[in-house]
Every structure is written in C-alpha cells, then in structure tokens.
Amino acid sequence: MTKRAYKERFYPTSEQAELLAQSFGCARFVWNNTLAYRTEAYKQRGESVSHSAAEKRLVGLKAEFPWLKDVSSVILQQTLRDQKAAFDNFFNPKLKARYPRFKRKDGRQSIRLTKAAFRYRDGEITIAKTRTPLPIRWSRPLPSAPSTITLSCDRAGRYFISCLCEFTPQALPITPKTVGIDLGLTDLFITSDGVKSGNPRHLKRYEAKLAFLQRRLAKKQKGSKNRAKAKQKVARLHAKIADCRRDAAHKATRTLINENQVLCIESLNIAGMVKNRHLAKAISDAGWGEFVRQLDYKATWAGRQVVKVSQWFPSSKRCHGCGHKVEKLPLSQRHWHCQGCGEPIDRDINAANNIKTAGLAGFACGATGAGAAA
Ligand SMILES: [Zn+2]
Numbered sequence: 001m002t003k004r005a006y007k008e009r010f011y012p013t014s015e016q017a018e019l020l021a022q023s024f025g026c027a028r029f030v031w032n033n034t035l036a037y038r039t040e041a042y043k044q045r046g047e048s049v050s051h052s053a054a055e056k057r058l059v060g061l062k063a064e065f066p067w068l069k070d071v072s073s074v075i076l077q078q079t080l081r082d083q084k085a086a087f088d089n090f091f092n093p094k095l096k097a098r099y100p101r102f103k104r105k106d107g108r109q110s111i112r113l114t115k116a117a118f119r120y121r122d123g124e125i126t127i128a129k130t131r132t133p134l135p136i137r138w139s140r141p142l143p144s145a146p147s148t149i150t151l152s153c154d155r156a157g158r159y160f161i162s163c164l165c166e167f168t169p170q171a172l173p174i175t176p177k178t179v180g181i182d183l184g185l186t187d188l189f190i191t192s193d194g195v196k197s198g199n200p201r202h203l204k205r206y207e208a209k210l211a212f213l214q215r216r217l218a219k220k221q222k223g224s225k226n227r228a229k230a231k232q233k234v235a236r237l238h239a240k241i242a243d244c245r246r247d248a249a250h251k252a253t254r255t256l257i258n259e260n261q262v263l264c265i266e267s268l269n270i271a272g273m274v275k276n277r278h279l280a281k282a283i284s285d286a287g288w289g290e291f292v293r294q295l296d297y298k299a300t301w302a303g304r305q306v307v308k309v310s311q312w313f314p315s316s317k318r319c320h321g322c323g324h325k326v327e328k329l330p331l332s333q334r335h336w337h338c339q340g341c342g343e344p345i346d347r348d349i350n351a352a353n354n355i356k357t358a359g360l361a362g363f364a365c366g367a368t369g370a371g372a373a374a
Contacts, residue, residue, distance in 0.1 A: 002169060002301070003147075007162040010136040019130060020151060020159070023071045024109035027079045030068070032102050033061065034083060051084045072128040074117035082112065106231070110152035120145045125161070127151070136161055143167040155235035171303035178262040180356025182315065182348050183288050189252065190348035192356040197252055210237055245287045253294040257302050263295065264359025266315065267308035307359035319345060320353035 012020060034054050041047045049057075058076060062068045068076065089097035103109075117128045123141060124133035146163035153159050180192035187196040213234050220227035256263060268288060299306045309315070318325045324340025334347045 001166050003164055004167050005150075005162045005164050006140070006142055006146075007160055008136050008138055010134050010159050010161050012134065012159055013132060016127075016130055016132070016134065017159075019071070019127075020111075020153065023075050023111050023151075024153065026068050026071045027075055027111045028103045028105070028109065029065070030058065030061065030076050030079050031083060034058075034080065035100055035102060038083075038087075051080065054080050054083070072113070072117045074114055074128070075111045078112045078114060106155070108152060108154050110150055112148055112150045114148055118149055125149065125163075134161065154239060156239040157232065157235075158239065169301035171301075172258065174303075175259065175261045177260045178356065178360060179256065179260040179264070180352040180354070180359060181256070181263060181265045182352040182355055183266060183268060183291070184348050187348065188248070188287070188291060190352050191256075192349065192352040194346075194349050196348070206237060206241055210234065213237060246290060249287055249291045249294055253291065253298055256295065257298045257304055260304065262305045262307060262360065263299065264307045264309055264356045265292065265295065266355055267311050268292070309355050309358045315351040315354040315358070316347060318354055319343070320350045320357070 034049075034057070037057065038049045038054070041049050055077070058080060062076075083100060086097070086100040089095050090099055113127060119126045123138070125136065125146075126133045142163055142165050144165045144167065146165050148164045150162040150164075151159070152162070182190045184190055187198055189197045213230065217227065217230040217234055220230050296306055298304075317327075317329050319338040319340055321343050322338060322341040324338055326336075326339070329347075336345055336347075337343070338345050
C-alpha cells in the first residue's frame with residue numbers, strides 16, 4: 001500500500017465558491033500572521049515558536065478576529081500543521097528548503113481538509129458547512145476513501161481538488177530491455193535506441209502571445225479593473241503552457257516505463273544549471289525536473305529501476321563504439337566523425353548510449369567523480 005494524490009478539476013456552486021474564498025482568506029491570514037510572529041520572535045529574541053505554542057496562539061487570534069470562526073477550524077489547524085512541516089523542511093539540512101514565505105492574495109490559493117472536515121460517500125465529496133457535494137469532473141474513480149483533500153484555485157481562476165488515497169501499485173511484467181536517456185534542449189530527451197522525443201516547446205510557440213499580453217498588462221493602470229483582466233489572461237496562458245508540458249511528460253514517461261526494466265539517466269544539478277541564464281529559459285521550459293520526478297515515481301510503482309549516472313561522467317565526449325575521447329566539444333557541434341573508429345556520431349544518441357553503459361556498469365550517482373563535465 002502506498003499513498004497517491006488524485007487531482008481533478010471542479011466547478012463550485014456560487015455558495016461553495018463564496019465559502020472557499022472565505023476559507024482561502026482565513027487560511028492565508030493565519031499562515032501570514034503566524035509566520036510574521038515566528039520570524040519576529042526569532043529575529044528579536046532568538047526564539048523558535050513551537051507548534052503547540054502556535055496552536056495556543058490561534059485561540060487568541062480567533063478571539064481577536066471573530067470572522068475566523070466562520071470557516072471550519074480544521075482548515076486553520078491544518079494551516080498551522082503545514083507551516084510546521086515547512087519549517088521542519090527548512091531546518092532539515094538534507095532538503096535545502098527555503099525559509100517559508102508569505103502567501104499572496106493574487107497567488108495560488110489552497111486549503112487542506114482532513115477527514116473531520118469533509119464527507120466522502122458514493123463517490124461524492126461534501127465539505128463542512130455546505131450541503132451539496134462538490135461538482136467534481138472525475139477522470140477516474142478513486143481507489144479508496146481519501147484521507148486528506150486539498151482544494152485550490154490557481155492564478156487562472158481554475159479550481160482543483162487533490163485527494164490523497166491509499167492504493168496498491170501494480171508491478172509490470174519484467175522485460176529484458178534497458179535504456180539510456182539523455183536530457184536535451186532541442187529534444188526533451190533522447191534514448192540510446194535513437195528515439196528523439198521532439199520538444200513541445202510550448203513557451204516558444206506561445207512566447208510571442210505571452211510577450212504581447214505582458215506588454216499590454218504593463219500599460220494598464222495599477223489597481224484598475226482592466227489590469228486585473230489582463231493579469232488573468234497572462235495567468236491563463238501560463239496555466240495552459242504548464243498543462244501541455246505536463247501532459248507531454250506523462251505520455252513520454254509512461255512509454256519509457258512500460259518498455260524498459262532499467263532506465264539509466266544522468267543525475268542533473270538542475271537548480272545549479274538554471275542559474276546559468278543562457279540555458280535557464282530553455283531548461284525550465286523543457287521541464288527536466290518534472291520529467292525525472294515522473295520517471296522516479298512511476299518506476300517505483302511499476303517495479304522498474306531508475307539508475308542515476310553521475311553528472312560528471314563524460315557522456316558526450318567519449319565515442320560509444322570505441323571509447324575514443326575528443327578533447328574539445330562545443331555545445332553547437334551535434335554531429336562528427338569519431339577519430340578513433342571513423343563512425344559518424346550523433347551527439348545526443350551517443351551520450352544516451354554512454355549513460356546506459358555507465359548505468360549498467362554500476363557507475364551510479366556519486367560513484368565516479370573523475371572525468372570532465374560532459
Ligand atoms: Zn569511435
């Protein structure tokens with residue numbers, strides 16, 4: 001048994017939308033107020049505020065701001081638990097999480113509900129203080145009753161419900177096939193089988209439109225209705241791009257997991273690379289992080305293995321056929337003839353083959369530090 005989140009869209013009734021707006025606002029207020037208190041306590045007196053102290057303080061907040069009582073108390077308690085988790089992550093040196101941030105009114109809004117604040121019956125979910133079930137557009141039935149639900153509204157004004165459910169993953173029948181995967185810019189990925197994914201360069205296609213909308217937004221007067229409308233349009237386009245990108249990644253990772261038992265992939269320092277401005281836009285556009293994340297969890301569920309190869313392994317410069325290594329290889333050079341064996345080399349397919357060889361030979365992440373950056 002493992003836990004998995006099932007995310008669906010829903011279309012709230014006006015009564016529900018009103019309660020949700022109120023709940024989002026209260027949760028945001030409690031989050032921000034508590035975060036400010038914690039930050040000040042630390043800065044002024046070097047104290048860290050415990051979770052139980054924050055819970056006690058919530059009682060005082062409710063007395064001071066009676067409108068907080070209009071929404072389910074479960075939501076506010078959960079907000080404090082989420083903030084505790086955010087601080088726990090921040091203080092965990094392994095996670096390198098950043099300091100919890102204030103929630104903005106114009107950002108994505110969300111609340112989490114535990115079982116005490118919603119009812120799940122006959123495949124329908126009703127939240128506390130409302131009578132009608134949430135009009136959810138189910139894409140598939142839930143495998144079990146959810147233990148927690150997260151309700152959110154993104155910057156494009158779309159509502160989502162994410163249900164955390166227990167489910168039993170089905171391992172796929174074992175296959176002898178293995179593959180090496182090189183992550184690229186022109187193509188999202190290239191496999192050792194010679195498959196080039198192509199890259200749905202959504203940002204590029206929509207870039208002109210986005211630039212146009214953003215220019216128009218910049219000209220609108222601050223605080224005006226037209227500005228809010230223009231902002232919404234930009235947010236919608238961003239949401240559309242993100243959706244297309246995620247869908248493309250889901251299709252690709254599903255195929256790769258179905259077809260291969262062992263998948264070797266370069267371990268990328270994506271955070272470090274995105275800091276390099278030239279590559280940054282293309283990389284975040286290509287969505288490597290999301291791709292690897294999907295590959296990892298789908299592999300775990302299907303009983304497949306993802307082998308991460310050290311990013312310092314010289315995967316591009318070494319000829320896969322004969323092992324000859326070129327000294328210099330500018331990023332722009334995509335094809336050449338190997339000086340060792342004379343074979344024509346496709347940079348990306350060659351790299352994917354090297355990653356496969358390295359992964360299968362057990363050059364797992366961190367095992368080899370030698371060699372130049374590829
Ligand atoms: Zn060669």
